[in-house]
Amino acid sequence: MLRRLLQPFWVLLAIIFLIEAWLWDHLEPIVARVVSLIPLRALKRWLSARIDTLPPALTLVVFCVPVIMLFPLKLIGLWLLAHHHWAAAFCAIIFAKLLGVGVTAFVFDVTRDKLLQMGWFEWLYQSVLTLRAKAAELVDPVKARIRELVHGNGDGWSSRMLRVILRFRKSVQAR
Secondary structure (H helix, E strand, O other): OHHHHHHHHHHHHHHHHHHHHHHHHHHHHHHHHHHHHOOHHHHHHHHHHHHHHOOHHHHHHHHHHHHHHHHHHHHHHHHHHHOOOHHHHHHHHHHHHHHHHHHHHHHHHHHHHHHOOOHHHHHHHHHHHHHHHHHHHHHHHHHHHHHHHHHOOOOOHHHHHHHHHHHHHHHHHHO
């Protein structure tokens, strides 16, 4: 019974996790393109050379610095929310999120080899990759059901619902 009650919570958590993973996957190439456009390639080489001289534990500090630096931007978003500036708060939080994922992807690309030298970090990294696969496995049936509802495949409830929605939409447009 408890498992059945917790199922929507786990699906929601998996969806959030997959959104994060999707952002990471899609922002990392964009960040790479931005890095190639502006003269950050020299910065990346300089940063890589400095990181090569650091022990893995200090590399972890370098990896965490962007997260710490972006924290005030997220606080600004929360302050805007508290003062009912919804649009500005939404923009600030989304901007902080996208910038954070982008910068973290850039810094992780530079620090990955050193970070993976630490056993616990490699275990954590592999665990996140495994969790990501499990989350995708958990969400795939939900995605398939949503696709079925949207496309109305078959003669079941979903196709009937789609026909009802399309009829309603046409009647609203006709008015």
